[in-house]
Amino acid sequence: MIINGYPLDENQMKPILENPKYSLIIAGAGSGKTMTLIGKIKYLLNSQKCTEEEILCLSFTNETVKDLQEKIFINTNKNVEVLTFHKLALKILKEKTYHICDDSFLSYVENEFFESLFLGNETVSKTLGKSFFLKPTLKKEIKILHSKMGIDLKKDIHTFIKLYKANNYDDSYFTKLIKEHKHQNFLLISYALFLLYESEKEAQKKIDFDDLIQKAIQSLRIKNLNLPYKYILIDEFQDTSKLRFDLILEILRQTDASLCVIGDDYQSIYRFSGCDLKLFLNFKEIFKDAKIYKLTQTYRNSEELIKIAGAFIMKNPYQIKKELTSPKHLDKPIVIVYYHDKANVLNKLLEKLDTSSLMVLGRNEKDILNYPYDKQKYSFKYLTVHKSKGLEAENVIVLNLENTKYGFPNQIKEQKVLSLISESASFPFDEERRLFYVALTRTKKDVYLLVNKKKPSIFIRELLKWKKYIQIINL
Numbered sequence: 384m385i386i387n388g389y390p391l392d393e394n395q396m397k398p399i400l401e402n403p404k405y406s407l408i409i410a411g412a413g414s415g416k417t418m419t420l421i422g423k424i425k426y427l428l429n430s431q432k433c434t435e436e437e438i439l440c441l442s443f444t445n446e447t448v449k450d451l452q453e454k455i456f457i458n459t460n461k462n463v464e465v466l467t468f469h470k471l472a473l474k475i476l477k478e479k480t481y482h483i484c485d486d487s488f489l490s491y492v493e494n495e496f497f498e499s500l501f502l503g504n505e506t507v508s509k510t511l512g513k514s515f516f517l518k519p520t521l522k523k524e525i526k527i528l529h530s531k532m533g534i535d536l537k538k539d540i541h542t543f544i545k546l547y548k549a550n551n552y553d554d555s556y557f558t559k560l561i562k563e564h565k566h567q568n569f570l571l572i573s574y575a576l577f578l579l580y581e582s583e584k585e586a587q588k589k590i591d592f593d594d595l596i597q598k599a600i601q602s603l604r605i606k607n608l609n610l611p612y613k614y615i616l617i618d619e620f621q622d623t624s625k626l627r628f629d630l631i632l633e634i635l636r637q638t639d640a641s642l643c644v645i646g647d648d649y650q651s652i653y654r655f656s657g658c659d660l661k662l663f664l665n666f667k668e669i670f671k672d673a674k675i676y677k678l679t680q681t682y683r684n685s686e687e688l689i690k691i692a693g694a695f696i697m698k699n700p701y702q703i704k705k706e707l708t709s710p711k712h713l714d715k716p717i718v719i720v721y722y723h724d725k726a727n728v729l730n731k732l733l734e735k736l737d738t739s740s741l742m743v744l745g746r747n748e749k750d751i752l753n754y755p756y757d758k759q760k761y762s763f764k765y766l767t768v769h770k771s772k773g774l775e776a777e778n779v780i781v782l783n784l785e786n787t788k789y790g791f792p793n794q795i796k797e798q799k800v801l802s803l804i805s806e807s808a809s810f811p812f813d814e815e816r817r818l819f820y821v822a823l824t825r826t827k828k829d830v831y832l833l834v835n836k837k838k839p840s841i842f843i844r845e846l847l848k849w850k851k852y853i854q855i856i857n858l
Contacts, residue, residue, distance in 0.1 A: 384425065386418040386458055395419045398643070398676040399426045405670035407620070407663075408645040411707040412692075412824035413683025413775070417454065420618055420645055425459050427614055435461040437613040439640075441468060441631075443622050447773065451618065468627045469592050472599035475608065479598075484589040489544060492580045493537055497525075525572055535795055542655050543573045544580065546805045548593040549624040549657020554581075560803055569800050593657075596626050603633040612640045619773075620646035624657035642670070648703050649696045652769060652818045654805065664703065677705050683775055684824055685713040687852045695845065696820045699810040715854040716829050719843060721836040722858050728833060729754040731858045732780065733761045736831075742776035744768050744822050746791040750783045754833070768822045779826040784843055785835035791819065792842060816842075 384391045384399065391399070395415055398408050399422045410416035424440065427433050440455070440463055442448050452465045466474065473481075547557070557574045564570055584590060590598070602608070615631065617623065623644075635642060644666070651660045667673050681689055686709040693707055722728035733756060741763040745751055751765045764776070783791045792815030810816070819842050823830055834843050836857075846853065 384422050386422050386425070387454065389415075389418065391415070391418060391422050392680060394676070394678050394680060395422060398674075399423045401674070402432070402641070403672070403674040404641050405666075405673040406643045406676065407666045407673060408643070408676045408678065409703060409705060410645055410647050410678040411681055411705055412647065412650065412689070412820075413681035414678035414707070415682060416645055416647070416678065417451070417618070419678060420451070420616060421454055421458050423616060423643060424455055424463055428459055428461055428463075433613045435459075435463045436611050438463050438616070439471070439612045439614070439634075440465040440616045440618070441471065442618040443467060447618065468630065469595055472595045472630065475599040475602055476595070481595065482587075482589045483595060484584065484587075484591050486545075488584070488589065488591070489541060489580055492583050493541060493576060496576055496579055497537065525568075538795075539569070539801070540573050540576055543569075543801060543804070544577050545655070546657055546801065547573075547577070548591070549626050550659070550804055551597070551626040551629055552804065564800070564803070567800055593626055596630050600626075600630050600633050603630075603637060607637060610634060610638050612638045615640050615642050617642075617644040618646070620644035621648050621651040621660060621663045622646070622653050622658045623662050625659050625662070626657065628659070628662050649817060649820050650772060652772065652814060652821060654814050657805075659805070664701070679705055679707050681707050681709045681824075682711075683827055685709055685711045685716045685828075687713055688716040688823065688826070688830070691717060691846065691849045691852055692820055692823045694849070695823075695842075696816060698845075699813050699816055701810060701813070713828065715852055716826070717823070717846065717849075717852060718829055718831045718854045718856060719846070720831050720833050720856055720858055721839075722833060723836055725753050725835075726755055728858050729756045729780075729782075730761075732831060732833070733757075733763075736778060736780075738763050740777035741780065742766065742771065742774065742778075742825055743780045743782065744771055744825065745782045746793060746818075747783070747789060754782055768818050771825050772821050775825050775827060777827050778829050778831070779822070780831045780833065781822045782833050784832050784840040786838045786840055790838075791840055792816070812841075 384396060395418065398406055399419065408416075408419060410419065420440070424438060427438060428435060440451060442451055442465060445467060448465050448467055455461070455463050455465065557577060561567070561570050561574060612634065615634065617631070631642070634640065646663060648660060648663050651658060651663065654660070662669070667675060684692070689707045689709055696702055697704060720728065720732055738761050743751065743763050743765045745765070745767055748767055766774070781791070785791070788794050792812045832843065834840065
């Protein structure tokens, strides 16, 4: 089978031609995940197992949806339905019109909460009525926590509320948590903010994306909507939250459709927004008759790079082992660039590289601001590692590999209370490790790691065990 002008290999064809009720395709970085997904859809259509209206394909962003739609049409000449989970929820709730708020609304409510508290304004108290959560003792605790954590307190509370909703907990569970963990002032603060957030949404007649999916689930449970789907395919399945998965389970219950999911547990990097990796790792336990496939040949990275990246990620024993191979070979595809002065290092490195197909990655949005460069002379794409997933370039530069709180790995300690509603880290820096794996595997050729020589990242110290495949330069 030819997809996007390239023949699919044996490993890619196997899950395409076979037709189990439930299947998980574990696809390594650069192994042709999207091509396999499109190939599956092409086979279903050409073999007349279903019509285009009977296929539902899901992805996670508007950009990936658009890309998939275009590629499916090019390869099949059919308009297969590709949706985000939120667009799917809106389709299920087609008779309703909603004013949807994004993540910034929760941030706004949080800022109002803290500002009113520190300015002595009682608007928050009035909004929440006589709730005991805003008693003077709690206000004192909030101020103490805030003085210790600063902006990190807001971030942790934000994450807690997002995870709470993404894991499909109802309001009563908050009360249960507080009763069982009375010593957790963090819970009290989070609940106060949660109540304020929910009341503000109601007052402004808004719902958030999680509310939207929850309403779709409730609608499916109440009535049969006669959905046409025979096959459901989910891209980037490692990024699925429990709430999103509950929506899929309800659709499966109504339609008895076959389910095919594809993704890479090595690239699960969205726990902070509710992604539940257990759904991927335990797929066989959820669906007893499920068949597991592995795409183990990468067409992006060299054999040498993927060997190092694979060994690095498998330090986490909870990842699924897969032996990736590549037909490409490069002697030293990883270049460690030591520097003493951030002000000059990026310009010096750019002088040595072809920037026509170059991606520069940072751990944080503002990392690039710490590495000045000649903007008139050099042009390249700067992205956070999170936003780079699914993309590739001839060469890649990774910034901020230093052993600091906001370095790479990020060393901000997570509130232990988050483990009450979401799986806690199974291995030190497990998600940061997966994030670094994503950074390493965006390149077709070489990856350049900018390292502060005085305080190198712990990840760099670990990589140096594979000196055979690593070049070291000083700038």
